[in-house]
Amino acid sequence: EPEVTQTPSHQVTQMGQEVILRCVPISNHLYFYWYRQILGQKVEFLVSFYNNEISEKSEIFDDQFSVERPDGSNFTLKIRSTKLEDSAMYFCASSEGQVKNIQYFGAGTRLSVL
Amino acid sequence: DQQVKQNSPSLSVQEGRISILNCDYTNSMFDYFLWYKKYPAEGPTFLISISSIKDKNEDGRFTVFLNKSAKHLSLHIVPSQPGDSAVYFCAASAVRSSGSARQLTFGSGTQLTVLP
Numbered sequence: 001e002p003e004v005t006q007t008p009s010h011q012v013t014q015m016g017q018e019v020i021l022r023c024v025p026i027s028n029h030l031y032f033y034w035y036r037q038i039l040g041q042k043v044e045f046l047v048s049f050y051n052n053e054i055s056e057k058s059e060i061f062d063d064q065f066s067v068e069r070p071d072g073s074n075f076t077l078k079i080r081s082t083k084l085e086d087s088a089m090y091f092c093a094s095s096e097g098q099v100k101n102i103q104y105f106g107a108g109t110r111l112s113v114l
Numbered sequence: 115d116q117q118v119k120q121n122s123p124s125l126s127v128q129e130g131r132i133s134i135l136n137c138d139y140t141n142s143m144f145d146y147f148l149w150y151k152k153y154p155a156e157g158p159t160f161l162i163s164i165s166s167i168k169d170k171n172e173d174g175r176f177t178v179f180l181n182k183s184a185k186h187l188s189l190h191i192v193p194s195q196p197g198d199s200a201v202y203f204c205a206a207s208a209v210r211s212s213g214s215a216r217q218l219t220f221g222s223g224t225q226l227t228v229l230p
Contacts, residue, residue, distance in 0.1 A: 004157070031215040042222050043158065043203065048215035055215040091157050093218075101146055101207050101216045105157035 002026045006092050006106035013082055014114055021077045021109045023092030032075045033093040033103060034067065036060070043091065049075065082113045117141045118206050120221035128229050133191040135224050137204030140185065144206040148218070149178060149189045152201045161202075162189070194228045201225050 005024045013019050025032050034046040047067055048055040054067065066078045075094075079086055089110050093103040119138045127133045135149075145166040150158035164171040164178045164187070171178050177190045191198055201223040207216040 006157075033215065033217070035218075043205075043218075043220040045217040045219070048217055050215045056217055058217075093157075095215070101218075102148065102160055102163055103218060104160060105150075107155070107157045 004092055004094055004104055004106035006090075006109050008109060009107065010110045010112070012112045012114065015084055016081050019079050019082055019111065021079075021090050021092075021111070023075045023077070023106055024073050025075055025092065025094030026096075026104060027073070029094035029096050029104075031055070031095045031097075031101075031103075032067075032069070033095075034077045035091045035093065035105075036088040037091065037108075038085075038088040046077070046090075079111075082111075084113050087111055087113045117144075118204055118219050118221040120204055120224050122224050123222070124225040124227070126227045126229060127194045129196055130193045133189075133194045133198065133226055133228065135189040135191075135202050135204075135226065137187050137189075137221055138185060139187075139206050141206070141208060141219070142185075143208040144219075145209050146207045146216070147178070147180060147187050148205045148207075149176075150203045150205060151198075152203060152223070158203055191226075194226075196228045196230050199226055199228050 007022045032049040037043045047057045047061045064080045068076050089108045091108045092106045095103045148163040149161040152158045162176045180187045203223045204221040205218040
């Protein structure tokens, strides 16, 4: 069964460092997403991506964040200068279409900013 | 922002009985609703969905009911099994312009425990 894969499963970094979280969406999917979940809080939308550009972004997704689809398979989230409050689980998701918007999630990357 | 609310943080049910998980929403623009199950250290796993043009969708042991006038949906699991023990999230999405992706707005989740 096709699945969304995320690497690494756990990333530890120092405050102010850049991190790149990687995702391989399901191959025939066209829409890609990043969400995050801070410990004890809701899963929050960060950004969506379609047709090689950002479709929508939340207020969380400020200038420190960027996304890229560098090739036909990978989808990355970059945090340029990490802050303590960026510590969270980051989930990548993908969906096949827009109308029946079933999003399939990866297992997540736990980001710990020290 | 409380557009999607799950007011019960936890629910315990005996094996074999019905589990009913509830979700309320406030945004009238939501037209597609989903339930996800999540185990610790894993991502949300899609369970079942329903479009706003329907009031019921069934898939095996899982049934989702939508009451648009009350802005309420529920997930019924019958019969409940110990393996169903997980956190269940309700999520909703709103129509967007053609071609644009639809973000999901999640509830806070309900921890379901099915007792053997």
